[in-house]
Amino acid sequence: MHQVRLQIKGSDEARYSYSIDVQISAVLQYWSKPKNYPLFIRSVPVQNELKFHYTVHTSLDVVEEKISAVGKAMADQRELYLGLLYPTEDYKVYGYVTNSKVKFVIVVDSSNTSLRDNEIRSMFRKLHNSFTDVMCNPFYNPGDTIQSKAFDSIVSAMMVQAS
């Protein structure tokens, strides 16, 4: 379903990126082409937020690397889910890129074994759907930080579920 929606929205202009961090988790987005700035960030243990921000920001390098690697082969029907970007000592970082180059990043506590690849994938899909809804809002100015309540609640629900 979201494939169709994306076509509607989708120009090949790469525009946003977005990331989520579920460590017990945080969600993030950024504007990819011009600046890669965050559209939405959320992390559940707030006390160490700075570290997550750094982690997510750093992961963009890997995301870009993966995109450029995949992009050449099959530009059109590539997998949106990028899989595990890289593991650090404490966290696993997963990535997802929409066709419009909005990036989603989820950072999960590596001790959290309940989250397997499939769960992460479905989380991304949910996130993407919700993000599409945000974009469909005619009052949303693309590129602004996301302040949608619906989106917020979906992310919160996901993070609660994940933790």
Added chain:
Amino acid sequence: MAQCVQSVQELIQDSFVPKVAVLCSEDAQKITRKNNLNFSELLRPFCRLTSEGHMRDSNNQVQVVKNLRISVNNVVTRPSVPTSGVHSPAQRRLLSEVVSASQPAEGGVANVITAGDYDLNISATTPWFEAYRESFLQSMPASDHEFLNHYLACLLVVSSSEAVPVEQFLKLSQEQHMIQHNGEYTNPKWFIPNTLKYYVLLHDMSQGDEQRADSVYEDMKQRYGSQGCYLLKINSRTAAAGTDEQIPDPWSQYLNKSSLQSQVRNPAMPCDESSNRQSINKGLRFNHTTPALTLVLCGRSCKLLDYKGKHSCELPSDKPTRRAKSLQFYTGVAAGTSHGACLTLNDHNRLRLFIQEFTFRGLLPHIEKNIRQLNDQLVSRKGLSRSLFSVTKKLFGGGKVPEKSIAELKNTSGLLYHPEAPELQIRKMADLCFLVQHYELAYSCYHTAKKDFLSDQAMLYAAGALEMAAVSAFLQGGAQRPYPAHYMDTAIQTYRDVCKNKVLAERCALFSAEVLKSQAKYSDAATLLIKMTSEDSDLCSALLLEQAAHCFINMRNPMVRKFAFHMILAGHRFSKAGQKRHALRCYCQAMQVYKGKGWSLAEDHINFTIGRQSFTLRQPENAVLAFRHILTNDSQQTATQQGAFLREYLYVYRNVPGVCEVALPQLPLPCINSSATRVYFGHERRLAEGEKQAATHVSLDQEFDQDLAAVWQDLEEQVVAAANRGVVPSTFYPTQCCLNSQTDNLHFPLAVVEEPIIVEVAFRNPLKVPLVLSDLSLLWKFTLKDFSRPQPQDVMVGDAVTITNEKEAIAPRVRKGKGGIPSVCKFLTFSLLSWQARLKLLPRQTGQLTILGLVYNLASTPSTGDSTINSNSPSVRGRQDLEIQGPRLNQTKEEKTSVSHGPDRRLDPTITPPMPLLEVFFLQFPTALLCGEIRKAYVEFCNVSHVPLCGLRVASTHPDFFTFGSSSLATPLTPLSPTSFENCSAYKTLATPPGATPGSVTAVTLVSAADFGSGGGGVFGTGGKRVAEIPLGEGTLTPGESTQLPLWLRGPDQEGVHEINFLFYYEGAEKGGKISHRVLRHTVFICASRSLSVRATACRSNTLPEEEGRNGSMLVFVDVENINTSEAGVREFHIAQVSSSSKQWRLHKCINPAENKDCKLTTRERGKLCFRATRCKPHEATSKSLEKYTFADLSLGNEQIISSTTPCADFFFRRCQSSESWRPLIAVETQGRHSRSQGAGPGGGAEDITGVVRKCNEVDLDIIVLWKAFVVEDNKQVILEGQLHVALQTIGKEACSLRQKEEAQEMVLLKFKPELPPPMTRPSMEQLSHLIKTNLHYPESYSHSFVQKSLCMIPVILTLSNCSLAQVDAIIDLRHKTTSPESLEVHGSFTWLGKTQYKLQLRAQEVMRLPLRAGFLHAGVYNLGTPRVFAKLADQGAMCETSQQTATPALIIINST
């Protein structure tokens, strides 16, 4: 990894060089000491061989040795120290000093790397890292498992001045032997048991006997062979002589490093003798406290160590004195000239030659020999040992423990071999090969050794072999063998995990990373480097992380963010390691990536760190800058964090020396919204003074309203035009008392001297913590200018601190008033609140003032969070400039395409000479009025300036609201009539003559409108309708004078709240000033409540004109309804009088005189009055030329109000003016409507038809209804008076005192196409039907004897009266029969006899009689009104022949007798 000066090959080669020890006799040392050097130092610059060496390998093949370097060192002996895997504290300190000494050059090379959208400014080289690496490699302790840094040879140096040099040689030789074989010292380590001894005879050319030296040398040759000894002649010039000769100093670059290392403590010291001395001192200290230190400081301090060490065994008790002596000695030398003072270039060459000779004759052959030996050993043993091992392995089932290890100790790193163990021989050979650049052989040897060690589980040895195998494989070059990266990895892992030797692991990692880098495997290198970071050494981790970061940025696809992240990590480690400068640099580089990308948390963190580091490094400017960023950006931090940032910032600020004294610093907080700054010129006005109510004027408390401003500007324009005889001067510029962002600020505002200027500044606190501001004041600049002769004088900047002094001290100029709110000197601005401060300036002289900014103290509240201000909380004095950007220009194309802003001169007022200043007060000014109510109030004008005032005028949006009366008609107040009401009536009244019947005409007055128009003190000036001149006594108000004038007010006709604006205009007596005029604004709000509603209709009377002897008369019906809803307040209304005012008509008499005298109306009652109006005969002829109004008063009470005087007439005329404006509009509208109903038709000449036609229906009669209302107010009865106006325009059409709101205006559809212009201009049928008035004259009843005569003929006269002013053609058709069924029923009909159709022409206003005869056949009642009259204007075609309105039914009774 950053770029390095050396290539990888060079680096590795230089890291592993043959080492040569030096033993010197004391005399020889003295010789070298003359040059401020010891022997090893003397040789050091020449240790790299420029020529190629040759040697033969075991296969007798010639191997070329290129670019070989040897390392010459003094022998430093020390007791056995267990080699640990970590650095000693002293080593660490040294390394850290090395690193901190090496800083990036100021403004040095920084290349820009563009990665994606990032442009990063990164220094490509990292000299500190290289310095660290060099130091690190040099400080590698010699270990047992490798031989690369073991001494291969020993130079024995003896002076030729010695008595018996040969004996000295022997002594030294013995000493060397003792050191090597005594077992007392494990350091230094020696490569091979029989170390090469090279005998050097040092000859001092300047003092020694050369021949003797030669002979001794000959002797030596005999003894040691020509290959093993050398005569070195140096010091061929005396230190004193030949200073003119410039000799290069090759030592400095080798020796400076050591002095640099010691300089770190005191960077200010210049790098010459003084620093040398210091380094010596330090060397001594090292010596004393840490005897275990090895070769830490190369150079003199190093020498000192071994000097000390050599003798310490002999003279342990003598220590203090010796040290003192040596100190003396060194300082003496150090105080002399620089290095190599006694050496000529020739000597340099000799030294170079010596090294070459030594290497090629002594060292290389020695190595060659040893390699061959070892090779032979190995070959001979190989067969045996291999077979033996394999057999034993088979027998014992892969027994792990080889025979040698049984006796050895086992430690964590595996086995320890005896130094002469056969397993080590192969390693030794490999090392030898490696040193002489025979990498291929070295590799194979290492490879073999590795296998052996591994099988023995001697992990340390194996790791060493692996490392070297990898390195030599790499150095082989070519594509012979791929670089075995995994060897390195295994080696590192083994070193670190199995052997716990961090130092070796680090060395290995450094090489590995360098090699990987050279192969462009940056990502691997980065991983490796990151893996090597540990908690143990912050410095090392920091450097490695930084290199890793450089690896990321150097990748083919630069990983900018990873670079930034690792830079931050590196910066963090640097700061932990105390390397503040490096930490700061790292953070700054990382900042480039994070800056402005929305990663606010990270950005804040970096900024905060940068700020802190900068502050500790005494770079307060940068610190302040960084902190500003945190505070000014919209911070996402928590309140406590923000509070901490703020305190830190203030602390930094206060501790910045000298900043506050020189110039006040710019403070970042709170945010000043410059564009919201408002400037007010003039005093803060009193709003009320006792009963007096001051004019509201403008104040800062009012919000700016664009529409209102336009209204005021319009009023001002009108009044200025009125003052300038109807023309607005080109220099006119609307007065603006209060400037803000929406006003037009292109011009310099004008301020008057001695009148304050109030500046309102808007602050906003972006933080979540409160800020404390105190001692606010303005910062300004003033240029004195006398406007008569402009001459710029001194510019002085007022400082807040000196205000009070300024008053007396500096002569006149401008003095600053107190701060806006003097009683409060501290403000708290709470989080995210906006807040305004008002500051006042009082200019004392004319000139040009510029307000620059604000000065204030900024402090934070104590962290406890309570808002009480304690006085000693730290505060910072600083300033913020007010820079206002003007509106964006968008006029020309250039301006549209670019972003440019116009000027904003809000803060640059020009101070002009004094101007008059008016104050206006109102007395008894009501706030609520009934509609139409007349009230008298007083207004007081007061000139409060020192300059006379004149030309006082007033303009208003509601000119019909007030009047000052007409002075020309001002007669002394009428004596009150006996029956007048108790309160003083606003009207002028006359008692009615007793006999007169109420309702009859009592007075008719003729008044010219001009009397109320432009007469002296008249209502309306020539310039604009809304402008009135105010009748001042002499036309001027002298300073301090005040005048009271009466003012009549009339409640607006519309109910509701009305906002009424007055604009008082006045000028100074002197013309030609900068300010031509000044204005004062006043706004009142009047609440009007409903009173009476008057409707009036005019009917044409049907009586014949002749009857009354006049040309016209009319009936006027006046409906009066009390629509007041407040029953409690207003008890009843009395209609006191009805007056008329018109140019042509006047009220003649009241037709229905009521029973009671007054017409009383209580709530919701209604009454009808009927009046007859007649034309004003006497003026008929001249009415057009003489625009005089006839006022006729019909008093219904017992007193007559003279309506033709003030204020009644004033308001009447004012109302006319305002209503005239809408009258034509209605006309056009009605015409439009008619045209549509009439349809198309030729419209030629239709204009005048319409006019003509309308004219005949027009009445121009205004009815003034004067009423009195009995109102109960505070249990007292009050009588209010008022007047209502009704304008009758058309006969038959009802007019109302309340202006009907046009329905059409309520919802006007937006039309995009202009409507077609009304093609109409044709009068309507209805209008045309009024052209002719008809009248039938006949006897009312007639008796006729039908018996006698069957036909009864009765003469009837039809009177036709042309109402219009044009010729009218009329057709009278008598045959016309009514077709209505009703008339058919009437039995019997009559016939007109005679001519039954007439065609007549009537001139303007002509009355024509037409005799007719009617014939009746029966008796009965007949309606004679059957004639139809069709009329058309004479000059028109047949088009508009219209049937005229029939007269009322004309009944005749025919009686039959």
